[in-house]
Every structure is written in C-alpha cells, then in structure tokens.
Amino acid sequence: MAGDRSTADRSTAELERFLAERADHLLRTAALLAGSREAGQDLLQTAIERLLRRWRRFDGDPEGYLRRTLCNLAIDGSRRADRWRSKEGLLQAGLRQTPAPDAASDVDLRDALVRLLWKLPPRQRAVLVLRYWEQLTDAEAAEVLGCPEGTVKSAGSRGLARMRELADDWNDTAAAGGGWGKQS
Amino acid sequence: MNTDVEDLLRQGMLRYTAELRAPAGMVRVAERRRRRRRLAQQSVTAMAALAACALVVLAVATSSGAHRDVTEKPTPTIDTAYLIKRVASALSAAGSVEIAQLTVISDGHDGTTTASEWSYGDQWRSLVYAPSGQPIFDAGGTSSTYTLVNYSARTWARQRGVAGQTEPPSPRSGCEQASADLSLLLRPGLLSTGPAASSLSASVVKLLRTAISCGTLTEAGQQHVDGIAATKLTSSRGSLISETIWVSPTTYLPIRVVIRPAPGSPAAAQAADITWLKPSAQNRAALTVPIPAGFRQVPFGPNVRTITP
Numbered sequence: 001m002a003g004d005r006s007t008a009d010r011s012t013a014e015l016e017r018f019l020a021e022r023a024d025h026l027l028r029t030a031a032l033l034a035g036s037r038e039a040g041q042d043l044l045q046t047a048i049e050r051l052l053r054r055w056r057r058f059d060g061d062p063e064g065y066l067r068r069t070l071c072n073l074a075i076d077g078s079r080r081a082d083r084w085r086s087k088e089g090l091l092q093a094g095l096r097q098t099p100a101p102d103a104a105s106d107v108d109l110r111d112a113l114v115r116l117l118w119k120l121p122p123r124q125r126a127v128l129v130l131r132y133w134e135q136l137t138d139a140e141a142a143e144v145l146g147c148p149e150g151t152v153k154s155a156g157s158r159g160l161a162r163m164r165e166l167a168d169d170w171n172d173t174a175a176a177g178g179g180w181g182k183q184s
Numbered sequence: 185m186n187t188d189v190e191d192l193l194r195q196g197m198l199r200y201t202a203e204l205r206a207p208a209g210m211v212r213v214a215e216r217r218r219r220r221r222r223l224a225q226q227s228v229t230a231m232a233a234l235a236a237c238a239l240v241v242l243a244v245a246t247s248s249g250a251h252r253d254v255t256e257k258p259t260p261t262i263d264t265a266y267l268i269k270r271v272a273s274a275l276s277a278a279g280s281v282e283i284a285q286l287t288v289i290s291d292g293h294d295g296t297t298t299a300s301e302w303s304y305g306d307q308w309r310s311l312v313y314a315p316s317g318q319p320i321f322d323a324g325g326t327s328s329t330y331t332l333v334n335y336s337a338r339t340w341a342r343q344r345g346v347a348g349q350t351e352p353p354s355p356r357s358g359c360e361q362a363s364a365d366l367s368l369l370l371r372p373g374l375l376s377t378g379p380a381a382s383s384l385s386a387s388v389v390k391l392l393r394t395a396i397s398c399g400t401l402t403e404a405g406q407q408h409v410d411g412i413a414a415t416k417l418t419s420s421r422g423s424l425i426s427e428t429i430w431v432s433p434t435t436y437l438p439i440r441v442v443i444r445p446a447p448g449s450p451a452a453a454q455a456a457d458i459t460w461l462k463p464s465a466q467n468r469a470a471l472t473v474p475i476p477a478g479f480r481q482v483p484f485g486p487n488v489r490t491i492t493p
Contacts, residue, residue, distance in 0.1 A: 012211060012215075015211055016211050019206070019210055019211060023206030023210060024204065024205055024206050026206070027201075027204050027205070027206040028197075028201035028204050031200070031201055031204055032197055032200070032201065037204060040204075041206075041207070044206070044210070045210060048210055048214040049214040049215075049218045052214050052215060052218055053218065109196075110192050110193075111196055111199065111200070113189070113192055113193045113196045114193070114196040114197060114199075114200045117196075128193065129197075132190060132193050132194050132197065133194070133197045160189060160190070163193060164189050167189050167192070
C-alpha cells in the first residue's frame with residue numbers, strides 16, 4: 001500500500017511544516033496557560049498528539065484546534081489537580097500538585113502579574129491569556145473556551161480585578177520604600 | 185489604572201515567553217507518546233473490562249525481566265491466554281509466599297474510581313468500583329481460568345484452558361530493562377494491578393533496587409505511612425509521570441504508591457495502598473470472584489479475550 005504510506009508521510013510533513021512556523025507561539029501560549037515552561041511544553045506536546053490522531057482527516061484550522069485544546073487541557077488539568085488535592089492523606093508526601101512556576105524573579109510588577117496569573121482559577125487565567133496574549137475578542141475567546149461570551153467577560157473582569165489589587169499593593173509598597181520585588 | 189495593568193500584563197507575558205522556543209521533533213515525540221498513551225489507555229480499559237490483562241502484563245514484565253518493549257510497538261495485540269500462562273510461570277519462579285492486597289484510587293476524566301486488588305501466586309482478583317461506590321467489574325483467575333463479572337450488564341463469563349506462546353529474550357541492558365519495567369509498573373491505569381500487587385517478591389524488590397542503582401528512583405528519606413516506618417522513593421526529574429513509592433525499610437516491599445501524570449496528560453492520577461497478607465484460608469478466599477445470584481453467564485467473546493488497538 002505505497003499510496004497509503006505516501007499519504008501518511010505527506011500529512012505528517014504538513015504538520016511538521018505548520019509547527020515549524022507556529023510552534024514557538026503556541027508553546028508560549030501553553031507556558032502561560034500551564035504556569036511553567038516545562039509544563040507548557042508538555043501541554044503543547046499533548047495537544048499535538050491529539051491533533052495527530054485526526055490529522056489525516058483534519059479539515060480545519062490547526063492553530064485554532066491546538067489553541068482550543070491547550071485551553072481545555074489546562075483548565076481540565078487544573079480542575080483535576082484541585083479535585084485530587086482534596087483527596088485524603090495519600091497525597092501528602094511527595095506528590096507535587098501543580099507544576100512549580102519557573103523561578104522567574106519578581107524583578108518588577110510585570111513579572112509579578114504573570115506569576116499572579118498562574119494563581120488565578122483556570123478559566124480566568126485562560127481568558128486573560130486569550131485576551132492579552134492571543135489578542136482575541138471576548139467572542140473569539142468564548143468560542144475557543146466553548147462558553148458564553150458573558151462568562152468570558154465576567155471571568156476576565158474578575159481576573160483583571162485581582163491584577164489591579166496586586167498592582168495597587170505593589171505601588172503602595174513601592175511608595176513606602178519597601179519594594180517587594182528584587183529590583184535589578 | 186486598568187489599561188496600565190493590561191499593558192503591564194502583556195509586557196510581562198512577552199518577557200516571560202521571549203526566549204521560549206519549541207524544540208524540534210515535537211511531531212515525532214507526539215507520535216511516540218501517542219503510542220505509549222494508547223497502550224496505557226488500552227490498559228485502563230483493560231482494567232475496567234478485563235483487569236486480568238493488566239495484571240498479567242505487569243507481572244510478566246517484572247517477574248521475568250524479559251518482556252517485549254510494548255511501548256515501541258505501534259499495534260500490539262495482547263493475548264490474555266498467553267499472558268496468563270506467562271505470569272503463572274513467572275510468579276511460580278518468584279516463589280510468592282504472601283498475598284498482596286491493594287486499595288487503589290484513580291482520578292481520571294470519568295471521576296474518581298476505586299479498586300480492590302488481590303494477588304497470590306498465580307491467583308489474582310480485581311474488583312473495580314464506580315465513583316458512586318457500586319461495583320463495575322470483578323475479574324480474577326489463575327493460570328488456567330479467567331472469570332469476569334460485569335455488574336452493569338449483570339453477566340459473567342469464564343474461560344478455561346489457555347494456550348501459550350514463546351517470547352524472544354530482551355536485548356536490553358539491566359538499567360534499560362529496569363527503566364522499562366518501572367515505567368510499566370507505574371504507568372497510570374496499570375498501577376492498581378501492577379507487579380507491586382502481583383508478586384511478593386523478589387522480582388519487585390529487585391526491580392526497585394535496580395531502579396535505584398540506575399538512578400531511575402532515588403531514596404528520599406524515611407517517613408511514616410499510616411504510622412508505619414517507610415523509605416520514600418521518588419522518580420527522577422523529567423519523568424513523564426511523577427511517581428513516589430514508599431517501601432518497607434526491612435523487606436523493601438512497596439506499601440504505598442502514588443502517581444501523578446504530567447500536566448495535561450490524559451492519564452489518571454492514582455494512589456495505591458498495599459498490604460501484604462499471610463496466605464491463610466480466610467485471606468485466600470478473597471481471591472475468588474463470586475458470581476452474584478441472578479447474573480447471566482455469557483460466552484467469552486473475542487473482545488474480552490484479547491485487546492487489540
């Protein structure tokens with residue numbers, strides 16, 4: 001079945017060409033969603049794996065598919081981690097519940113905001129990443145997340161409110177001469 | 185202020201991701217991982233529909249140290265009959281003298297399920313419960329008999345007389361083999377019916393010690409598990425899944441295993457407590473699969489006998 005083989009090869013090559021162009025950006029999205037570079041890479045790898053399953057018959061926008069999968073995986077993964085955390089003492093020792101954020105130093109408010117992003121509930125985090133990293137509209141983000149536009153708006157609003165609180169604290173501390181980041 | 189925060193967040197995202205570059209070969213890696221996960225998921229299915237297969241696969245892997253590298257096979261077919269025979273001889277060689285009893289919690293997409301597992305020599309049993317607490321499957325058997333009770337369908341099936349096959353020896357080195365065996369031992373979905381349960385044993389202890397000497401596992405101090413002193417073993421950084429195993433300091437038999445898959449992985453997080461029981465008549469009775477009254481016997485179909493991707 002040489003014909004089948006060449007079709008499969010061509011399809012994989014197409015996917016590789018697409019990723020050669022877009023994988024960096026998608027990896028950055030994944031890292032922001034997952035909370036660390038390593039976790040982001042694994043998230044993207046899993047999303048690519050899912051795309052690969054249907055690649056031969058795939059008829060759509062691969063970047064959109066991957067973006068949607070990344071968001072779903074990140075949200076679902078966080079929920080599962082939360083559920084799992086609630087289990088009893090089996091998990092107390094040696095079980096890291098969430099990927100440890102990279103040791104990005106809080107050199108300024110911008111870094112602190114990114115670190116706060118990873119502490120937000122998964123849907124709020126996904127909304128902020130889609131809006132401020134992917135530059136999507138609320139309607140587009142709602143389509144990616146598979147939820148009503150109103151949900152996106154409210155999640156984004158709550159996430160930003162937390163960001164504003166942090167910025168206010170930051171400014172207050174800086175004004176008092178404390179500075180909670182290491183200024184470098 | 186609002187706009188400022190939005191701009192600052194954008195800038196922070198740019199800064200954080202500025203140097204991120206996707207590694208080459210992600211499609212190839214995805215293909216490999218897809219094959220591995222497909223096997224893992226088949227095994228999860230096997231645990232739900234045919235827990236026997238998972239048990240036998242793992243017992244063969246750790247007891248014989250000469251299994252095929254199924255993770256590299258794109259389209260493996262696991263023949264239950266063959267595996268049952270293999271594990272029987274492997275366990276016999278290992279000389280099992282105690283019953284392993286596991287309580288397993290799995291947290292996957294379908295919610296939290298629990299399972300009770302027993303293993304002794306070539307006898308084993310796996311009773312899987314739904315999140316509601318109702319039993320789903322009760323499977324068990326010996327080297328010559330396999331019984332499966334399906335609580336959802338209120339049916340049961342039994343297969344007797346199994347045939348075997350031969351298997352080529354593994355060309356792997358000790359560490360490669362240990363790493364492969366350990367990954368099978370701790371693969372999500374298989375933990376509950378893994379070698380930790382299926383053999384006492386020499387083979388499990390040897391596997392753990394080999395994994396430590398190879399650096400796949402690291403001793404991470406002493407802890408107490410439910411009041412029992414234990415040595416904690418942790419998996420090396422960079423593993424696809426995070427494994428932690430607590431073993432008895434005296435026997436080195438595992439008493440608790442916790443698995444957490446990598447973020448984004450579809451695999452289930454699992455935790456298992458393992459109790460090693462004396463093979464008294466009462467304890468051995470737990471290895472028998474009871475057929476509930478009113479359940480209908482059905483033929484052992486090919487979908488039950490083998491697992492084919």
